[in-house]
Structure formats: C-alpha cells, structure tokens
Amino acid sequence: MLPSVASNLGNALLWVGVMIVGIAVEAATFQLISIWFAIGSLAALVALTLGAPFLAQLIVFAVISALMLALIRPFARKLLRPRGARTNADRILGEAALVTEKIDNARGTGQVKVFGQIWSARSAGGEAIPAGETVRIQSISGVRAIVAPAQTKGE
16 A cells, blocks of 8 residues: 555656746746647546556546647737737838929939828839829838829729
8 A cells, every 4th residue: 555655756747847837838938839848747637546557547648738838828928929019110001102302213213191100112013103193002011101093083
C-alpha cells in the first residue's frame, strides 16, 4: 500500500509541477502558448484523484491539452488580438480629393486636399492630373497619397 501512496504523491507532484510551469510560462509570455498544458495537467490531476493509472493520466493530459489548443485557441486569439486604431492615413483611403497642385510623377510634383489636409500625391496610373480635378485616393505610400482620376463627375 505504501508504494501506491508514494506513486500517487509523485504523480500528483508531477501534474502540479506541469501546471505551475504552464501558468508561469503563460504569465511571462501572454502568447497562449502553455496555458493549454496547465489545463491538461489539471485534468490529469483529476484523473489521478479518481484512481486512474499513470498511462490513463498521460492520455487525459494529452487529449485535454490538444482539445483545448485546437478548439479554444483560435477563438481566444481573435478576442485578444489588439485592434489597431485607425490613423489619419487609414481614414482617407477611398475618399475623393481635390488636386491642388498638378500631379506629375515624372517631375515628382502634386498635391491633393482631403478632409481639409494637404497631402503630397502621385498618380496610380502614371498620368498627369491637372489642378482642380477630383481624384480618388487608392493607397498610401510613405507620406504620399496614390490617387486615380475619379470615374464620373459625381464622384
């Protein structure tokens, strides 16, 4: 009877140790790397208290850890992913702008006004766009707005 108690105590210490290491690693990284193993070790500890042999505890640990990783990690990462705040540059994408200085990619000139702000601009298609035209902002490259002529007068 004594070897069984010592064996159970050893197994209990093993699972508690795995749980502590899993929680410590997770607390240090916050990357959802090891929390699943801590939960698996808790399940193995429960299996131990129910009298399961070590092989069954090991299987419970592996199965629960794998299930937690596969089922919950994608959902948890989506919830915990920081959402970037939109910047001024993000706000102007797709917006109409007024050309205030002729856009000429060959000369490296051109400016547009959007939301009351002046942006350096380049033509997406390479064509020159005269001042006074309305353009649509396609993308941002560095500090320059990449623009294309608006399709219709209504745009």
